[in-house]
Amino acid sequence: MADKVVCITSGKGGVGKSTVTANVATALAMKGYKVVAIDADIGLRNLDLVLGLENRIVYDIVHVVEGVVPPEKALVKDKRTKNLYLLPAAQTKDKSAVKPEDLVKIVEELRDKFDFIFIDSPAGIEEGFKTAVTPADTIIVVANPEMASIRDADRVVGLCEAMQKPEPKLVINRLDPKKVARGDMLDVEDVLQVLSLDLLGVVPEDKNMVSYINRGEPAVLFEDSVAGKELRNIAERLLGKEIPIPKWTYSEGFLEKLKRLFGSE
């Protein structure tokens, strides 16, 4: 597979990079692919929490860069999904502890042993972002249908172009169909008109997401999770399968409109 190194980035923080990384990586591992997820957010370790692996970390990526252990030795095996591994970020160091060439070297050492290598980028557009993007064959930009996130996503796309990377694919995260129906939130078409990127998936708002993350259990493990289903579809599309993307628009009925106008909601 040529596009095995996938970097997930966003510019803005808090839009769901780690959630998308953990879930798509888990979904691919569930299908039997051997997957490693690298947390490149040095100093602000988070990916371990989404996967529920925080208690199993012995070594981290900075130990690998410093030559304390080889990359394989630092990998944390996922506790429930076979074939899934995490290379944790360091919690005490800062972004400068891992340079682009360091991550390129780590990825090269892991490349032949895995079907997919995911890199969870830090927020921002500085050094840490550039390090995370440098080894990637495919870049996924995660954006919420919200002004600041979209503006930052566009900045990231421009920077990827300047780095002569392939054009990122877009994942719209936390789209709320109810707010879209009311005309309060940008819909999928609006976002695509503004950003004009290839759309890889749309993850709807899922009220259970907080508890999945609190429990350290990725949403893709749950058949009934609405977000989990779309995150599994994103994994399928990375494998080249063509699965239509729901538009998540429904028209508010007259009664619903009245209720909203005069009701308490």
Next chain:
Amino acid sequence: MGLMDRLRDAFGRPPAKEVAKKRLQLILKYDRAGLPPNAVEAVKEAILKALEEFPFIDTSGVNIHITESENTKGKIEIEVPVRNN
């Protein structure tokens, strides 16, 4: 939101998502061209001042806007109409 606010949104104002889209389209145009948001207005003002001394130019019809460019970050296009008479 109170009832009056909701009624006003339902019957008077364009939906929030339309406002967001318009604002974003404008913001991104400037971001991509690497220009501050008042750049076009400032350029337009300077150009109009310079054109005032030419009576054959219809300054009221001067049109100026940012477009995308292949070779540079962005391009400011200016249309300067000549008077008919």
